[in-house]
Amino acid sequence: MPPRGTPTARQQRLGFELRKLRERAGMSATEAAALMSLTQSRVSNIELGRYGVSADRVRMFARTYKCGDPALIDALAAMTTGRTRNWWEEYRDTLPAMLLDLAELEHHAASIRTAQFTHLPGLLQTVDYARLIFRQNIPELSPPEVEHLVSHRIKRQGILYKDEPTPNIAVIHEAALRMQFGGPDVMREQLQHIVKMGERDNVTVLVIPFSAGIFPGTGQTVVYAEGPVPQLDTVQLDTEHGSEFLYADAQLERYRTFMDRFEAAALDADASSELIHSIINSL
Incomplete structure (x- = not known):
């Protein structure tokens, strides 16, 4: 072979x-x-x-x-098992391999921690919000390309709804919550969805308020996927050139510290929900 x-x-x-x-x-x-x-x-x-x-x-x-x-x-x-064709394979001829790799990473993760500062987490995005984000791509994407990306993003969210849903801690900066992408109607629906998701047992939404000030790694989008053992944890970073996957021991230790500090800077779940509700009421 x-x-x-x-x-x-x-x-x-x-x-x-x-x-x-x-x-x-x-x-x-x-x-x-x-x-x-x-x-x-x-x-x-x-x-x-x-x-x-x-x-x-x-x-x-x-x-x-x-x-x-x-x-x-x-x-x-x-890791040698699961060679059957999974749902993301249907996108192999239409989307970049890095997006398929991200879906596979999330599918196998024991738990996922994310930190977002200007956009809302992909696993918590509504269809309208996701579509709007992809329409801003440079170079501009065709309508079918946008819809392929939206469909892939929404299917990724299935890990939060399966019989044994993946635990997800989403740390979101207040700036991302106040960005009026698509106007008040789109953002109102999106924020209401985040509040609803935060009520699920497997999803925790934590907000870093403007008042938290500076903290390490400010502005960097991070996905920290925990493996079945700590040695198999993986960090995924979004860059202008696509996804970057990190798993060297020193890198994992660095981003564990980042995620711990992000969560320490955030409000607790109840206070975070109250802040999101106040933003919704201001729209």
């Missing part, structure tokens, strides 16, 4: 974690390959996510590398 041309972010992440295990064991790819009766190129391609790997083979890698963390090994083995 030829190697994959474009592995997904999840496939790349599994390979990255296997490479970390090998490097911690002090082995070269050539040494590891010899111990497992593989070629060096096969080991390297697995670490790049270009070759699939079974759960049994992941466990063989872990034994070879003397990994003594059963929870991590089980989590890595679980």
Whole structure:
């Protein structure tokens, strides 16, 4: 079977974690390959996510590398499953791969923490608000392209409604709540939706008021997706050039601190709801 041309972010992440295990064991790819009766190129391609790997083979890698963390090994083995076609695959020919990778990341996350400062969280957006955001794209998108993006965004929200919904903590700056994108009617509906979502057991909405002043990372949109074990957490950042996925140990520690500080700067859930209601009443 030829190697994959474009592995997904999840496939790349599994390979990255296997490479970390090998490097911690002090082995070269050539040494590891010899111990497992593989070629060096096969080991390297697995670490790049270009070759699939079974759960049994992941466990063989872990034994070879003397990994003594059963929870991590089980989590890595679980990443080899779920090869069936998921809903986001229907967008593979119409949307950038990074958006499919984001949907896959959210789908597998144990919980999600987000921080937004100028736009409202994608997982909490209404159809009209999302459509308005995509219409501002540069270069301008065609109507069908906009609708593909809106449809994808709304389907991503399914993780909040499934039988065992994904826990979501959404930290939103007051500035994003007061941006009148689309005018009062669009924003009123959008803010009412956020209040309603915040009443769900799995969704917590926290608002950073203007009075909070400055705090680290001001203005940066962050999605922090928690994995089944902390080593498999992932940070997703929005940039003008698309999504960026981070998962090096130092990066995860940095953004855990950011998210903790964002939440510490925010009002509690009840006070946040009251502030959003006051903004709705002012529209």
